[in-house]
Amino acid sequence: MELICPAGTPAAFREAVDAGADAVYCGFRDETNARNFPGLNFSRDELRDAIVYARKKGCMTFVALNTFMRAGNEEIWYSAAADAVRLGADALILADFGLMAHVREHYPEQRLHVSVQASASNPEAINFLVEAFDAKRVVLPRTLTIGDIARIGRKVKCEIEVFVFGGLCVMAEGRCSLSSYATGKSPNMNGVCSPASHVRYRQDGSDMVSELGTYTINRFSQGEAAGYPTLCKGRFDIGDARGYAFEDPVSLDVMGEIEALKDAGVSALKIEGRQRGKAYVAEVVSTLRQVLATAPSGRGPLLARLRALSEGQKTTVGAYEKRWR
Amino acid sequence: MTELTLGPVYYLWDGPKWRDFYYRIADEAPVDRIILGETVCSKRQHFIEPYLAEVVERLERAGKSVAFSSLALVTLERESRIVKELIETSDHAIEVNDLSAIGLINGRRHLVGPLINVYNGPTARLMAQRGADRICLPPELPFSSIARIAEDTSDVALEVMVFGRMPLAISARCAHARSKGRIKDNCQFVCGEEPDGLPIKTLDRQSFLVLNGVQTMSHTCQLLLGELTDLQEAGVNAFRLSPQDCDMARIAAIFREMLSGSLGPEEAATLIGHCYPSAKFSNGFHHAREGAAWISRAKNTAHAS
Amino acid sequence: MQITSILALPLKAVPLMPLVPIELVAGRLFKLLLLAHGDMFERLGTYKSCRFSFAPTDLPLVFLIEPGGPHLTVLRKGDTFTADAGVEAPLVTLLALLEGRCDADALFFSRDLKVIGDMEAMLAMRNALDDCDIDLPRDLARIGGPAAPVVHRLAVEIRSRSLREIR
Numbered sequence: 001m002e003l004i005c006p007a008g009t010p011a012a013f014r015e016a017v018d019a020g021a022d023a024v025y026c027g028f029r030d031e032t033n034a035r036n037f038p039g040l041n042f043s044r045d046e047l048r049d050a051i052v053y054a055r056k057k058g059c060m061t062f063v064a065l066n067t068f069m070r071a072g073n074e075e076i077w078y079s080a081a082a083d084a085v086r087l088g089a090d091a092l093i094l095a096d097f098g099l100m101a102h103v104r105e106h107y108p109e110q111r112l113h114v115s116v117q118a119s120a121s122n123p124e125a126i127n128f129l130v131e132a133f134d135a136k137r138v139v140l141p142r143t144l145t146i147g148d149i150a151r152i153g154r155k156v157k158c159e160i161e162v163f164v165f166g167g168l169c170v171m172a173e174g175r176c177s178l179s180s181y182a183t184g185k186s187p188n189m190n191g192v193c194s195p196a197s198h199v200r201y202r203q204d205g206s207d208m209v210s211e212l213g214t215y216t217i218n219r220f221s222q223g224e225a226a227g228y229p230t231l232c233k234g235r236f237d238i239g240d241a242r243g244y245a246f247e248d249p250v251s252l253d254v255m256g257e258i259e260a261l262k263d264a265g266v267s268a269l270k271i272e273g274r275q276r277g278k279a280y281v282a283e284v285v286s287t288l289r290q291v292l293a294t295a296p297s298g299r300g301p302l303l304a305r306l307r308a309l310s311e312g313q314k315t316t317v318g319a320y321e322k323r324w325r
Numbered sequence: 326m327t328e329l330t331l332g333p334v335y336y337l338w339d340g341p342k343w344r345d346f347y348y349r350i351a352d353e354a355p356v357d358r359i360i361l362g363e364t365v366c367s368k369r370q371h372f373i374e375p376y377l378a379e380v381v382e383r384l385e386r387a388g389k390s391v392a393f394s395s396l397a398l399v400t401l402e403r404e405s406r407i408v409k410e411l412i413e414t415s416d417h418a419i420e421v422n423d424l425s426a427i428g429l430i431n432g433r434r435h436l437v438g439p440l441i442n443v444y445n446g447p448t449a450r451l452m453a454q455r456g457a458d459r460i461c462l463p464p465e466l467p468f469s470s471i472a473r474i475a476e477d478t479s480d481v482a483l484e485v486m487v488f489g490r491m492p493l494a495i496s497a498r499c500a501h502a503r504s505k506g507r508i509k510d511n512c513q514f515v516c517g518e519e520p521d522g523l524p525i526k527t528l529d530r531q532s533f534l535v536l537n538g539v540q541t542m543s544h545t546c547q548l549l550l551g552e553l554t555d556l557q558e559a560g561v562n563a564f565r566l567s568p569q570d571c572d573m574a575r576i577a578a579i580f581r582e583m584l585s586g587s588l589g590p591e592e593a594a595t596l597i598g599h600c601y602p603s604a605k606f607s608n609g610f611h612h613a614r615e616g617a618a619w620i621s622r623a624k625n626t627a628h629a630s
Numbered sequence: 631m632q633i634t635s636i637l638a639l640p641l642k643a644v645p646l647m648p649l650v651p652i653e654l655v656a657g658r659l660f661k662l663l664l665l666a667h668g669d670m671f672e673r674l675g676t677y678k679s680c681r682f683s684f685a686p687t688d689l690p691l692v693f694l695i696e697p698g699g700p701h702l703t704v705l706r707k708g709d710t711f712t713a714d715a716g717v718e719a720p721l722v723t724l725l726a727l728l729e730g731r732c733d734a735d736a737l738f739f740s741r742d743l744k745v746i747g748d749m750e751a752m753l754a755m756r757n758a759l760d761d762c763d764i765d766l767p768r769d770l771a772r773i774g775g776p777a778a779p780v781v782h783r784l785a786v787e788i789r790s791r792s793l794r795e796i797r
Contacts, residue, residue, distance in 0.1 A: 072445075121399060188444065239523065325509035
């Protein structure tokens, strides 16, 4: 199985390649990808250099163009696709059907992957994308159990990539407007979720309060492990109860299940985290590379090391296990 | 002539309540089209099944056009089967709400629901080529995008949601069941206890969202009134009302009166407020702001000039 | 985190020292970094005009950086100042972050780092520094004069400690 690794900067890209990534995915420094954060991502020149660097070391480069084109401004996405193709991207990761159709028509030879943001969660949906756009690979939503994945694996005519480590979307990806409801900026339209521009940390006595726009998202007592100020991992009042309505601050870790994923027909394992620093990328990629080369019984201690890097310093297998639902 | 569509009931209402709601709609609501059927959670389907045939019959007798809604999130084999059967056996139009339905219905005339990501003209045209003759656009879209899609897409009717809590997210996990100490597989249909959604407040007691089973909806109720003229001029020819647990027949009548010009937007807003007194209204998405915001009409006019 | 004896002496002396020589040395180091990484603040984009505060929790000092200048000011804690965004953490952590040797998000999750102010500006700064390949012993080796051996030893010491302890 391939290990697909994130890079938000050229430095992180080199770390990922050096640490043993089979492919690195990244995006341009604009709204065409779902990690459109300040100071992050690649200029055209940086992508060109990165692809050359990766190629020399036998590593592939996937370019994420996984936001939805803003009506009337499609040219921004079309030119990003044109440049990624020209610079030699090994695959484009797309979510918008209009963009998929455009890429298929203009670059028939270009390998096309379906982004998790497209929310293709069943065999019929995936086969539609294979037939309509000749998609070669689909990144599955983090809403499926391993059993669901195995069933899909038997029925689809393309490769399957799944998230195994890093941030966990609680909601079906690409189908969530919680962020724009609170801030006006969404993953689908702006490439940001709970954007930094609307985040505020406030000290209230010994508590740290996180706010998004005009909403309180969480309150952490002194020393309590914290998470990102994302809505779906906030603490709320529901009726008379107070707690995490959707999910705790926690990250995904399914590396304990890679044998089952392999049996389910998964061909690539994806690490989330283009917004993380190069130290994170180096540590996670090299550790997971080691995990893949180690017998299942010896993997536990390796994985335990990564927990400290996770949101809330905790990990979950999420929807991959049925009871999570 | 601008049409009014009544979207599917997103909440779990018990069978008789659901049936009586549509009887009243058939008898009294001046809507042209009604989208029927469970959209949010496949586990709920049996609640309405016994009443479906009589509801369809009553609505059609009243001259309404009826279409069936497909499921929004399809992950289980059983759910795949439900969508497939719906598309293969239905003699009514289908409104598709997930990719599997889009794939399966190819070539047949259909409707595209607001839970499909149509953000631009090229995508809308692609849907039209595959057989869509009507698209209800996602609630998140600002007016600028709606107008541009309408400009780019002449061969498909466009619809915009103008009333109701906005469907913001859907998950494999049921937060509603979870809030009552259950999980999805053992939920006992506790979401039925809140026919208008279970409110979520922030730690500072600010109303924020409501839970509806696996779906998360806005606390605020989308309300577009002063914006309707701009939408009509841009080429939007149908407006969608999304059912809340209030007098929807009356709300439809108010919209109809507004569209015929006998009621101004301010009066309409006041009357709708009376029908749905617990609601806080918003129109922020339309104005490219946070969805929860209410942009007053005066400000809107100033903005436009 | 304890600071070892080699570092403790100069750092413990800080409260007693006048600000001028501290600012002089810090300014010198800042210039050397800029010399080695001319494009250090390129990723900041519009946030280049912001003012950032770096407050080591184990020192009575605040370092104010204005990338637009570029300009560095050293203040005592308690002095009034304005900044668009700021970060607080032990000095070793701040320097390890500067070198991109630890992950800021992880330090935030474990509450070893505090951020205030404009988060977009702070994120831009973090990403700008992270892409820089700063190597303190190498980049600061060119500092001359009597401060040279101390600065070099400091840099190496920070490096070995940050690698061992900040995970």
